Structures are given as C-alpha cells and as structure tokens.
Amino acid sequence: MRTIFKTSYDPDINLFKDRFHRLCYVLLCVVLILFPFFLNEYFIGELTLTLIWAIAGMGLMILVGQSGQVSLGHSAFMATGAYSVVILQSKLGLPFILALPAAGLISALLGVLIALPTTRLHGIYLAILTLAISVLVEDIIVLAEPLTGGVNGMFASDIVIFGINFGRYSNIENLYWLVLFTTILLVLVYKNILRTPIGRAFASIRDSEVSASAMGVNVVLTKAVAFGVSSFFTGIAGAFFGHFATAFNYETFNVIMSITILLMIVIGGVGSIHGAFLGAIVITLLPVLISFLRDFIFQGTSINLMALPGIETGIFSLILILVILFEPRGIYGAWLKTRTYFELFPLYRKDMFRRQKSYLKTERLR
Amino acid sequence: MEILQLIFSGLASGCIYGLIALGFVLIYKATEAVNFAQGDMMMIGSLSIISLTSSTALGLSLMVAIPLMLILMALIGFLIEKVFITHITGESQIAIAILTIAIGFGLRFIAGVIWGYDPQTLESALIGTYYNFGKLVISISEVLVIITTLALTLSLYYFFAKTKIGVAMVAVSQNQLAAYYMGIPVKRMQSLTWIIAGLLAGVAGFLYSAKSSVDPITGLLGIKAFAAAVIGGFGSLPGALVGGLVVGLVEPFAARFLPVGYSHLMPYIILVMVLIFRPHGIFSQTYSKKV
Numbered sequence: 182m183r184t185i186f187k188t189s190y191d192p193d194i195n196l197f198k199d200r201f202h203r204l205c206y207v208l209l210c211v212v213l214i215l216f217p218f219f220l221n222e223y224f225i226g227e228l229t230l231t232l233i234w235a236i237a238g239m240g241l242m243i244l245v246g247q248s249g250q251v252s253l254g255h256s257a258f259m260a261t262g263a264y265s266v267v268i269l270q271s272k273l274g275l276p277f278i279l280a281l282p283a284a285g286l287i288s289a290l291l292g293v294l295i296a297l298p299t300t301r302l303h304g305i306y307l308a309i310l311t312l313a314i315s316v317l318v319e320d321i322i323v324l325a326e327p328l329t330g331g332v333n334g335m336f337a338s339d340i341v342i343f344g345i346n347f348g349r350y351s352n353i354e355n356l357y358w359l360v361l362f363t364t365i366l367l368v369l370v371y372k373n374i375l376r377t378p379i380g381r382a383f384a385s386i387r388d389s390e391v392s393a394s395a396m397g398v399n400v401v402l403t404k405a406v407a408f409g410v411s412s413f414f415t416g417i418a419g420a421f422f423g424h425f426a427t428a429f430n431y432e433t434f435n436v437i438m439s440i441t442i443l444l445m446i447v448i449g450g451v452g453s454i455h456g457a458f459l460g461a462i463v464i465t466l467l468p469v470l471i472s473f474l475r476d477f478i479f480q481g482t483s484i485n486l487m488a489l490p491g492i493e494t495g496i497f498s499l500i501l502i503l504v505i506l507f508e509p510r511g512i513y514g515a516w517l518k519t520r521t522y523f524e525l526f527p528l529y530r531k532d533m534f535r536r537q538k539s540y541l542k543t544e545r546l547r
Numbered sequence: 548m549e550i551l552q553l554i555f556s557g558l559a560s561g562c563i564y565g566l567i568a569l570g571f572v573l574i575y576k577a578t579e580a581v582n583f584a585q586g587d588m589m590m591i592g593s594l595s596i597i598s599l600t601s602s603t604a605l606g607l608s609l610m611v612a613i614p615l616m617l618i619l620m621a622l623i624g625f626l627i628e629k630v631f632i633t634h635i636t637g638e639s640q641i642a643i644a645i646l647t648i649a650i651g652f653g654l655r656f657i658a659g660v661i662w663g664y665d666p667q668t669l670e671s672a673l674i675g676t677y678y679n680f681g682k683l684v685i686s687i688s689e690v691l692v693i694i695t696t697l698a699l700t701l702s703l704y705y706f707f708a709k710t711k712i713g714v715a716m717v718a719v720s721q722n723q724l725a726a727y728y729m730g731i732p733v734k735r736m737q738s739l740t741w742i743i744a745g746l747l748a749g750v751a752g753f754l755y756s757a758k759s760s761v762d763p764i765t766g767l768l769g770i771k772a773f774a775a776a777v778i779g780g781f782g783s784l785p786g787a788l789v790g791g792l793v794v795g796l797v798e799p800f801a802a803r804f805l806p807v808g809y810s811h812l813m814p815y816i817i818l819v820m821v822l823i824f825r826p827h828g829i830f831s832q833t834y835s836k837k838v
Contacts, residue, residue, distance in 0.1 A: 219561040251641050297822045304640050305581045305781070309821045316770065317620040320812050434772070447645055494656055495656035496792050505642060506634050 195378050213361055217354040225348075229496075231465045233421045238446050238457030239371055240414030245443070246452040247375065249387030254311030255442045257318035258412040260434035261288040262419025263320065264329055267337050272328075275349075280412070281363075281420050286417025289409040300401045308526055315439045325510060334430025337423045344509035347430055349427050359419035365415060367468040369522045374410065383407055415442075429439045444497070448504050450511025458513040463500075496506045510534070551683055554798045559689035559758065561795020562696035566751035567772035568779065568787035569700065570744045574708070577716040577740035578636075580643040582652035584627070585748060586769020587658075587786040590754025592620050593761040594658055597667050617749045624745020628738050635736070651766060666760035688757040692717050695754060699747070699789045707784065716740060774818040795819065 185192060185199055197203040216226050237259060244250050266284035269275045275283065276456045297312055322329045330337065339348030340356065347355045382403045385393035392538065394400050423429055449460025471493055508515050514534070522529045570585040595694025598604045599612035607615070627650060635642055695793045707713040719726045719736045728731055753762065755768075775794045796812045801810035 188668070222754050251644075304775070305575075305644065306822060308641070308644060309581075309777055310819065312770065313818045315820075317812060317815050320808070320815075324808050391588075432746070433834060436767075443645065444649070453777060460705065491659045494652050495660075498649040498652035498656065502631065502646065505646045505649070506631065509635075509638065 185464060187310055189537055197378075198371055210365065210515060212266035214358070214529050217357055220354050220416075225353050227358050227469065229353065229360050231461045232357075232360045232463050233418050233425060234423070234442075235458045236360075236364055236367055236416050237418035237442050238449065239367060240411045240416075240418060240453060241442050242446050242457045243371065243374070243383070243414065243453070244411040245446060246456070247380070247387065248383040249336050250404065250407065251443075252411075252439070252504060253308045253436075254315035254318075254439050255412075256327045256434040256436065256438035257311075257315040258288045258292060258415035259422060259438065259442075260318055260322060260386075260431070261291050261412075262282050262416030263337075263423030263429060263434070264335065265416075266420035267335050267423055268328060270338070276342070281417065281527040283415045284420040285416040288419065289413035292408040292412025293405050294403040295381060297401075300404045312436065313437070315434075315436055319431050319435060322434075326477065330430070332430060334433070335423075335427050336426060337426070340424055347424075349425055356425070362411065363417065363421070367417065370455060379403065379406055411450035444501050444512075448511055450513030451521065452510075453513050453517075455509050456513045463512070465498075471496060549803075553803060554796065555617030555683070555689065556793060557796035557799045559692045559795070560798065561749060561775075561792035563592075563694045563755050563758070563791070564768075564772045564775045564787075564794050565788040565791025566699065566754065568698055568748060568776035569703065569748045570735045570751070570780070570793050571772065571788040572781060572784055573703070573747065574740055574744050575720075576784075577720050578632075578737055579720050580632070580640060581647070581781070583644055583647040583742065583769070584654060584766075585744065586772060587651040587654040587766035588620065588745060589752040589755065589768070590761065590763060590766035591623065591654055592616060592749040593756040593765065594662050594667065594752075595619055595762075597669050597751050597756055597761065598662070601667075601670055604814060610702035613753060616753065617746055620745040620752070621742045623665040624748070625739040626694050626743075628741035630769060632741065633734065633737070651769075651831070655763050655766055657773060658766075662763065664762055665766075666762040668760045669756040682744075691757065692754045696788065697752065699750065700784060703826060711737070712736075724761060760770060771814050777818055778821050781838070 192198070197206065216228060219230070237255065240258070241252060241255050244252055262284045265287045266277075266280050269280040269283055295311070295314060300308060302310060305402050323331055325331075339346055339351065340359070340361075345355065346352050346468065347359050349356060350475060375383075382393070382398045384395065384497070385398050386400055389399055393403075421424035421433075426433065445464050446456055447460070448463050449458065450456030505513060510517070519532055521533065566588055567585055568587070571582060572584075574582045575581060595614045596612055599607050599615060600609060605612075631646060631650060632643065636645060678685050678687070707717060715726070715731045716736050716739070718729065718731055719733050723733055726736075752761075755765070771794055772791065775790035776787050778793055779788070779790030779791070794817070796811045797811060797817060801813040803814075
C-alpha cells in the first residue's frame with residue numbers, strides 16, 4: 182500500500198496523485214496512440230465511436246455527476262453539434278478546425294438558453310423539461326428543412342485539416358487520432374475545471390443548494406455555467422458523431438439516444454471521468470458481444486436469437502437494472518471497492534462504502 | 548359543428564393522457580418517485596386485453612377479459628414494486644427514475660417478444676359503433692373513455708381525501724419517518740400504491756385499445772402524459788386530469804388550424820411554457836423549503 186505524506190495543500194489539487202499515477206496515465210495514452218498499428222479498421226472504428234461516446238458521457242457527467250442536475254435531453258445538444266458543424270462547413274465554408282469549436286459554442290449557447298429560465302427547477306421537473314426539449318429539437322430539425330435537410334437528413338463530408346484527410350472510410354486511423362487528441366484535451370479541461378472555484382461551486386450546489394447560496398455561491402449562474410460547459414462537451418461529441426456516421430437525420434438523435442447517454446454514465450459510475458469512459462466501453466462493446474453470442478448460440482444449439490427483435494435493448498435494460506440495484510456507484514465504484522479491499526487487505530470492512538439511506542420527506546410541504 | 552367534433556375527440560384522447568398522468572401523480576403522491584414506465588405498463592394492459600379477447604388467441608368475452616387483465620396488471624405493479632423498487636427506497640429520486648426508465652425498456656422488449664411489432668386492434672362491438680347527432684358523430688368508445696376517466700378521478704380524489712388508507716398513503720410520502728412512528732405500515736402502503744397504479748394503467752390500456760391500434764412503441768405516449776401531469780402540477784389528481792384535457796384538446800385544434808408539422812409540437816411547447824412561468828404546475832402545491 183502506498184501512503185502519500187502531504188506536506189502542503191498542493192497534493193490535494195494536483196492533477197495526479199503521485200508519480201506512479203502519472204506514469205499509468207502516460208502509459209495508457211501511449212498505448213491508445215499506438216493502437217492503430219495493431220488493430221484492423223473495424224476495431225479502430227469501434228474505438229473511435231467509444232471515444233465519441235466518452236466525450237458525450239463526460240459532458241453529461243459534468244451536469245449530473247458534478248453539479249447534480251439531471252438531463253434526459255442531451256441528444257438535443259448532440260444534434261446541435263452535428264448539424265451546426267456540417268452547416269458551418271457546407272453553407273459558410275468554414276474550415277473544420279474552426280467549425281468544431283464553433284459547433285461546441287453553439288451547443289453551449291443553447292444549453293445556457295435552456296438553463297437560464299429553468300434554474301428554479303430541479304430533480305424530476307428538470308429531467309422532464311429536458312426530455313421535452315429533446316423531443317422539440319427533433320421536430321424543429323424536421324421543420325427547418327432548408328437548413329437541415331428535413332426528413333432526408335444531411336451528409337457530412339470528410340474532415341480535412343490543413344490538407345490532411347480525416348475521412349471515416351478513407352483514413353480511419355487519422356480520424357481516430359484526431360478524436361483521441363480532442364478527448365485527451367477535453368479530459369484535461371474537465372479535470373482543470375474541477376480545480377477552479379467554479380468547479381467547487383458545482384460540487385457545492387450538488388450537495389446542497391441552500392448551503393451553497395449561504396456561502397455566497399451564485400446558484401443561478403453556476404447552474405447555467407454547468408449547463409453551458411456540459412452542452413459544449415456534448416456538442417463536440419455530436420460534431421464528431423455526425424462525421425463518424427457520415428449521414429444522419431433527425432431520427433439519429435432521438436429520445437432513446439438521450440436516455441442511452443444517461444444510462445451510460447450510470448453504468449460507468451456517476452461522479453468520475455472514469456465512469457464516462459467505462460460506460461462508453463460498455464455501450465460500444467455490448468452490440469459486438471451480443472452478435473458474437475448470437476452466432477455462438479446459433480451454431481451450438483440452432484436456436485436463432487435473431488428472431489427476438491430488440492434483444493439489445495432488453496439486455497441493456499437488464500444490465501442497468503442490475504447495476505442500480507446491486508452497484509449504484511457503477512463499474513467504477515466496483516473497481517474502487519476491489520482496489521480498497523486489496524490495499525487494506527486484512528482490514529477491509531464490508532460496510533465501508535455503504536451509503537446512508539435517508540427517510541423520504543416531501544418537498545411539497547403542506 | 549366541426550369545432551364541437553374537434554372538442555369531443557380532444558376530450559376523449561385527453562382523458563387517456565389524463566389517466567396515464569393519474570398513474571404518474573398517484574405514485575408521485577405516495578412515494579415521491581416518478582414512474583417513467585407508466586406508459587409501458589399501459590401498453591402491456593392494452594396488448595393483453597387484445598390477446599385475451601382476440602378470436603385467434605383466447606377469445607374470451609370482454610366481461611371476463613377485463614377483470615383478468617386488471618388482475619394481471621395489479622400483479623405486474625405489485626411485482627415491479629416488490630422486486631425492484633423496495634430495494635432502493637431511500638435513495639435519490641433520480642436513481643428511482645432511471646430504474647423505472649430501465650423497467651420501461653424491459654417491458655417494451657418483453658412486449659416485442661410476445662406480441663411482435665405489428666399494430667393490433669381490439670375485436671369488439673365497441674369499435675365502430677357510432678351515433679349521429681345532426682352532423683356530430685360520437686363513437687361509443689369515446690363516451691366510455693370520458694365517463695370512466697371522470698369516475699376514476701373522482702373516486703381517487705375521494706380516496707386520498709377521505710379514506711384512512713388514502714390519508715396514510717399521503718402521510719407516507721410527506722414524511723416517511725413520521726409515518727413509521729405513527730404506526731403506518733410504510734412498505735405495505737407503497738406496495739398498495741403500485742398495485743393501484745398497475746390497475747390504472749390497465750384501465751387506461753383497455754380504453755386506449757378501444758380507441759386505436761396498439762404496438763409496443765405505444766408506451767412512448769407516456770411522454771405526452773408527462774406534459775399533462777406537469778401542466779396539472781405533479782401531485783394533484785384533478786390537476787392531472789385537467790392537464791390531460793389541455794393536451795388532448797390542443798392537439799386536434801393545432802392539427803386543424805396550424806401548418807403541417809407544428810401540431811405535434813404544441814403539447815411540448817405548452818409543457819416548456821408552464822415549467823418556465825409556473826415551475827410547479829397550475830395546481831401548484833410547492834412551498835419554498837425551510838432550512
């Protein structure tokens with residue numbers, strides 16, 4: 182077991198806990214950068230998709246995990262990102278390297294616009310409002326046909342930066358490296374936001390709005406900033422998603438997608454960046470695993486699981502139910518428990534991670 | 548006359564939304580949780596009554612099939628509570644919301660496996676029986692929907708306001724710990740709530756199947772019912788019905804008088820407006836929190 186002796190306050194806010202920790206992440210980055218040399222195109226594509234989902238997951242994580250607001254409408258921001266990056270490139274002729282942050286900013290603007298009048302809402306009401314917004318955005322896309330192509334959708338051309346092609350089908354390795362670079366950048370942004378005053382304000386309104394405002398935190402502003410940052414991340418993810426899918430329409434960004442992003446971070450573990458990545462891995466691995474199992478069972482017993490429509494959602498919901506019932510902290514929580522068990526080997530107690538259950542009390546006082 | 552016709556059909560579909568919203572409100576009132584699976588429970592009710600009465604499946608008469616379906620739905624509500632919800636009482640509202648979303652997905656998957664994804668209709672004399680009053684055409688199923696909904700709302704209102712069990716259920720939601728101290732069997736009250744919600748979903752399902760065809764995706768109707776529940780203010784039973792009627796009435800009028808494509812937006816626009824300007828619904832019950 183490693184023990185860190187803290188002689189100043191710096192270790193509490195450093196990005197890495199110690200040198201070993203830093204070494205691990207550097208190694209991870211190196212391995213990720215080298216992946217395209219070992220894998221075939223299919224797996225690189227899946228990896229790229231995983232990273233895109235992870236960016237979207239980080240976006241929602243800032244909102245749910247750090248500032249304690251729930252959104253069931255993040256597909257709206259994905260859609261905004263995807264549509265604006267393509268429209269900015271095709272209609273205004275902006276290069277991708279400018280269109281990407283612009284798309285993120287447009288999503289962020291939408292996020293703040295939604296957040297400002299609704300900061301009085303919390304919990305369930307906010308979830309329902311964002312659900313309605315995601316349905317509305319889907320319909321608005323259809324209605325704004327001259328801009329968005331209506332029901333037919335849009336085609337995203339290959340990404341080109343300074344003459345280098347990052348096409349989905351022509352140069353998937355390049356696209357992978359581009360997404361990986363953006364992901365690492367965004368992880369650093371995320372980590373650093375948490376170290377700033379606004380990041381600590383997020384945590385304070387998550388834990389108690391009343392005490393946060395008593396300590397001088399501007400609740401309305403903080404919530405709006407949280408929404409803005411969150412939708413910026415999600416917009417970037419949407420922009421990449423559009424280019425990854427190459428063709429998309431309003432149906433790509435439906436309510437199911439919003440719920441998927443939320444379920445992703447719940448399965449991964451709410452409240453940590455690791456959770457977003459673990460959830461993204463589960464999301465992209467699951468269809469691959471299911472199709473593999475399908476073939477396996479079909480060859481062994483000639484039971485055709487193809488006949489069961491929607492088996493993916495079925496298995497997905499089952500996993501989610503099991504996670505919420507038995508491991509509410511998600512996969513990352515399970516990993517933390519195992520690690521603590523080995524670090525403290527004979528001294529681990531069963532209830533160390535137990536959450537205190539609270540008795541329910543209504544907020545509708547009467 | 549056309550206006551009257553629009554009002555009438557709006558009332559009938561509004562009553563269905565209202566019934567689903569009643570299910571939301573009931574569970575919210577008694578357990579402070581939102582059941583995102585209510586629409587899917589309704590869908591299960593519809594499909595099972597269709598199967599029970601269909602001449603190719605069981606071919607029972609409606610008088611036998613309805614009680615059977617209601618028993619099934621009560622059982623489903625009971626099981627959802629016993630197997631899933633009890634284990635996470637005391638955790639955050641959001642955990643329960645996500646859990647019920649997952650249950651909704653699961654129910655949709657099960658329905659897809661059992662019934663397939665083709666729309667199905669109820670075989671009954673109720674469908675296609677119309678009465679003409681001048682130019683006004685009234686179908687008997689619509690009358691049935693309106694009367695049943697009114698009766699159910701009134702009796703539930705009475706149940707929560709006057710009966711001992713109803714008051715106990717409200718007490719459980721207002722302060723669980725105090726309810727325990729007063730000797731109220733909290734867990735049993737929660738089971739009962741879910742059973743009643745299952746019954747409500749069953750009734751809504753039957754009425755919906757009497758009006759239109761059903762497939763596993765029908766459960767997504769629940770999102771519109773959310774609009775209804777929020778407009779009424781989550782936590783008020785008459786409010787849920789009023790909200791349902793507002794949504795139901797707005798839809799046919801928007802479809803008639805607005806350009807194509809906009810009518811679908813109206814319920815959500817109203818929902819967003821209500822949440823922005825009157826964050827806790829028209830029949831608001833919220834007071835600011837005391838520290």
